[in-house]
Amino acid sequence: MHNKRKIQDNLLKSLTIGAALMTASALFIVFYFVFTSGFSLLSFDLLVSDYKTEQYNTTLDDTIETTMFEEPEGNEAFFSQIYGISLKDAENKDAEAIIVIDYIAPESPFNTLKSINENETVNASEGGVITRISFENTSTALTREGAESMINKLDGGHTIREIIFVEPGGGIRGSIIATLYLIGLTLVMALPLGIFSAIYLNEFAKDTRLTRTIRSFIDTLTGIPSIVYGLMAVSVFIPLTARFNMASGLSIYAGAMTMTVILLPVLIRTTEESLASVPNDYREASLALGANDVQTTFKVVLPNAIAGLLTATFLSIGRIIGESAALIFVMGTAVRDSVYPSQGATTLAVHIWTLMSTEPANVELASTIALIILTIVLILNTTVKLLAKKFDKLGNR
Amino acid sequence: MNVVVKRLVFLSALLSASFIIIVVVFVILSGIKPFISDNEGLGPVSFIGFITRTIWLDGPTFVSNMYGAGYLIANTLYIAFLTLLVSLPLGVLTALFIAKIAGKRTGALLRSIVELLAAIPSIVYGLVGAGLFLPVIYNTALSFGIQTNGGNSTLAAVIVLTFMSIPTLTTISEVAIRNVDLSLEEASLALGTSKTQTHFNVVLPAAKSGIFSAAILAIGRALGEATAISLVAGNALSGPTFSLFNRTATLTTAMLQGMKETTGLDYDIRFSLGIVLIIVILITNFALNMLKKRVGKMHAQ
Numbered sequence: 100m101h102n103k104r105k106i107q108d109n110l111l112k113s114l115t116i117g118a119a120l121m122t123a124s125a126l127f128i129v130f131y132f133v134f135t136s137g138f139s140l141l142s143f144d145l146l147v148s149d150y151k152t153e154q155y156n157t158t159l160d161d162t163i164e165t166t167m168f169e170e171p172e173g174n175e176a177f178f179s180q181i182y183g184i185s186l187k188d189a190e191n192k193d194a195e196a197i198i199v200i201d202y203i204a205p206e207s208p209f210n211t212l213k214s215i216n217e218n219e220t221v222n223a224s225e226g227g228v229i230t231r232i233s234f235e236n237t238s239t240a241l242t243r244e245g246a247e248s249m250i251n252k253l254d255g256g257h258t259i260r261e262i263i264f265v266e267p268g269g270g271i272r273g274s275i276i277a278t279l280y281l282i283g284l285t286l287v288m289a290l291p292l293g294i295f296s297a298i299y300l301n302e303f304a305k306d307t308r309l310t311r312t313i314r315s316f317i318d319t320l321t322g323i324p325s326i327v328y329g330l331m332a333v334s335v336f337i338p339l340t341a342r343f344n345m346a347s348g349l350s351i352y353a354g355a356m357t358m359t360v361i362l363l364p365v366l367i368r369t370t371e372e373s374l375a376s377v378p379n380d381y382r383e384a385s386l387a388l389g390a391n392d393v394q395t396t397f398k399v400v401l402p403n404a405i406a407g408l409l410t411a412t413f414l415s416i417g418r419i420i421g422e423s424a425a426l427i428f429v430m431g432t433a434v435r436d437s438v439y440p441s442q443g444a445t446t447l448a449v450h451i452w453t454l455m456s457t458e459p460a461n462v463e464l465a466s467t468i469a470l471i472i473l474t475i476v477l478i479l480n481t482t483v484k485l486l487a488k489k490f491d492k493l494g495n496r
Numbered sequence: 497m498n499v500v501v502k503r504l505v506f507l508s509a510l511l512s513a514s515f516i517i518i519v520v521v522f523v524i525l526s527g528i529k530p531f532i533s534d535n536e537g538l539g540p541v542s543f544i545g546f547i548t549r550t551i552w553l554d555g556p557t558f559v560s561n562m563y564g565a566g567y568l569i570a571n572t573l574y575i576a577f578l579t580l581l582v583s584l585p586l587g588v589l590t591a592l593f594i595a596k597i598a599g600k601r602t603g604a605l606l607r608s609i610v611e612l613l614a615a616i617p618s619i620v621y622g623l624v625g626a627g628l629f630l631p632v633i634y635n636t637a638l639s640f641g642i643q644t645n646g647g648n649s650t651l652a653a654v655i656v657l658t659f660m661s662i663p664t665l666t667t668i669s670e671v672a673i674r675n676v677d678l679s680l681e682e683a684s685l686a687l688g689t690s691k692t693q694t695h696f697n698v699v700l701p702a703a704k705s706g707i708f709s710a711a712i713l714a715i716g717r718a719l720g721e722a723t724a725i726s727l728v729a730g731n732a733l734s735g736p737t738f739s740l741f742n743r744t745a746t747l748t749t750a751m752l753q754g755m756k757e758t759t760g761l762d763y764d765i766r767f768s769l770g771i772v773l774i775i776v777i778l779i780t781n782f783a784l785n786m787l788k789k790r791v792g793k794m795h796a797q
Contacts, residue, residue, distance in 0.1 A: 115593035296512040325720070330527075393502065455626055
């Protein structure tokens with residue numbers, strides 16, 4: 100009998116351990132997948148370059164005198180001594196052969212290529228792709244002939260007629276800027292509104308029916324799925340911004356308004372909690388010194404709740420970075436390179452959705468963006484935890 | 497000055513509270529338009545038809561007005577139910593482990609893990625679902641001789657949603673378990689039961705009201721989740737789908753489908769789906785709350 104109970108106990112206990120292990124492995128799986136499939140693409144270039152592929156038809160700038168170039172040390176690619184450029188064979192995402200610029204000497208004429216169609220200078224940068232180079236009096240150097248052949252023709256001393264250079268794209272600069280715009284604009288609206296509402300509810304409101312209604316209305320906002328906020332934004336905020344000539348359709352402005360509404364319930368609750376945690380002695384001491392209740396609130400209570408306010412801000416930033424469904428409706432799914440608040444754009448999260456919902460899905464780049472998002476979330480989470488610790492210490496003083 | 501500040505904060509609170517009305521009113525206003533307007537010559541959509549039909553659109557786009565969301569409602573509820581079936585035991589058992597069985601350090605570590613899981617944006621879960629689980633499901637199904645649509649399936653949706661609901665379930669259940677009166681536990685132990693027996697037979701039943709609230713919250717989230725499942729569901733245009741390996745679609749994925757290139761009724765009908773989604777969530781919440789009361793009473797007798 101006793102033995103049976105022991106077996107049963109151990110079985111149940113191992114069930115809980117198994118569940119806990121599965122929960123922990125969920126986190127591991129997410130991080131492992133995002134890291135392994137996204138890390139290889141992560142680079143500084145990715146963060147600052149355009150998303151769209153740009154092709155330039157260019158030629159050399161004749162006014163520049165060329166000298167012979169020294170091959171850089173440790174160069175494994177094919178090097179042109181006349182033009183100071185090294186090329187290597189590579190493959191693009193669709194497994195097609197391409198020729199990539201591996202190195203450009205600082206004084207190389209490839210740094211100041213002349214666009215043929217438009218009057219602008221194009222600088223071929225490392226990582227860029229050269230599709231073909233045509234010459235005046237020899238056959239054109241093509242991608243499929245390989246980097247070595249292209250370098251040989253370059254160094255053959257022929258006059259270059261045209262260089263077709265492709266900036267590879269796939270960068271996320273636009274989405275980063277859009278995300279920053281959205282965070283800034285949202286916080287500008289949400290923080291005052293949320294903090295003022297919390298101040299009213301916690302400091303001034305009497306326990307009347309109106310107060311209770313306000314509270315329950317705000318709480319109800321929490322339960323609404325974010326996609327429904329997206330629908331609301333399409334029928335309220337997009338016409339509203341159009342009315343005030345802020346935008347003519349999808350826009351980051353409308354996105355920020357939507358995020359403001361989404362953030363409010365959590366923002367108000369967190370702020371209220373931090374206001375409530377300020378000891379009443381402080382208020383009474385301030386009032387006893389002759390300050391009125393408004394002065395007390397803004398000069399005594401609010402400064403003492405600053406850690407809570409920061410926590411609320413960080414949580415809000417995390418939520419803005421992670422939001423996707425609502426923003427698809429108000430800001431659209433088109434990835435932009437030049438971002439304006441009065442136009443649509445994708446945040447990092449929506450960029451992932453766009454990459455994954457078009458055929459074929461670009462899992463690699465999406466994972467890289469996810470890796471960036473996870474890193475930010477991790478930093479925000481740690482900061483909030485540290486703040487909470489500090490907060491506790493302050494409270495115990 | 498004082499009066500101005502006080503009025504300002506009052507108006508802020510009033511504005512914050514008014515948003516719920518704005519959301520409800522405007523979604524309803526836009527959502528009933530397809531049922532009452534002429535839809536640019538297509539004629540009004542029949543409401544009963546809309547909520548009962550099992551094909552998304554009977555006829556070509558921009559020509560037919562025979563939209564149907566009946567199968568979407570069924571799929572949405574089915575997926576949410578399956579998710580709860582998997583994630584509720586996982587979440588509650590994890591919570592029990594953290595609250596009662598694990599040591600202080602392990603508990604703290606697990607709590608941090610759960611917090612992090614909760615902080616990960618849903619789109620990242622969708623990405624992991626699409627990038628990692630779809631191929632696994634596709635290959636597993638294939639090895640059993642089942643052809644799937646690249647792995648897009650009910651199963652994939654359930655897995656992604658399970659990942660997302662576990663943190664909610666665990667956090668709230670843990671609080672509920674912790675709040676159980678210690679004297680109850682001690683009384684049980686004094687009667688000669690083992691610790692584990694006490695945990696399962698006394699603590700969990702005593703915490704069930706809180707666990708129920710967790711389930712209600714989690715199912716609300718599962719019903720309303722959009723972007724993550726849209727990447728793994730497969731956007732079935734008819735249904736309902738009850739097989740785990742067939743592609744599926746939910747109310748939310750249908751709202752996102754073809755967003756980029758559509759206008760007119762085909763766009764407006766999304767708002768009607770929004771109304772249906774809100775109604776489905778409200779009814780589910782109501783039903784679960786009734787159940788919660790029932791179960792609560794049962795134990796009291």
